[in-house]
Amino acid sequence: MTELILIRHGETDWNRELRFQGQVDVALNPLGHEQSRRLAERLAAERPVVDHLICSDLVRTRRQHSRACRCCFRRPASKR
Numbered sequence: 001m002t003e004l005i006l007i008r009h010g011e012t013d014w015n016r017e018l019r020f021q022g023q024v025d026v027a028l029n030p031l032g033h034e035q036s037r038r039l040a041e042r043l044a045a046e047r048p049v050v051d052h053l054i055c056s057d058l059v060r061t062r063r064q065h066s067r068a069c070r071c072c073f074r075r076p077a078s079k080r
Contacts, residue, residue, distance in 0.1 A: 005048060009061045010035035025058045032060070 010032030014021045028036065055061045 003048070005050075007039065009056075009058075010039075012060060023058070026060065028060050 010028045012021065012026040012032055013029045014024075014026045015032075016029070
């Protein structure tokens with residue numbers, strides 16, 4: 001069965017101020033970085049198998065998702 005996992009980026013200062021950010025590349029704030037770290041820990045524990053990752057080109061999403069999803073992608077066995 002196909003499973004779809006949706007993950008939103010962590011908090012930014014603009015989120016806290018209820019400001020619309022759209023394509024403005026606002027960085028994660030300290031809480032957003034903590035949320036990203038906790039997401040990575042959870043995914044590392046659950047170990048879902050991810051075949052595809054689609055994410056925005058904004059720094060706040062690329063940085064979070066690369067950290068969080070690093071453990072989830074299928075990788076070929078390393079050659080020695």
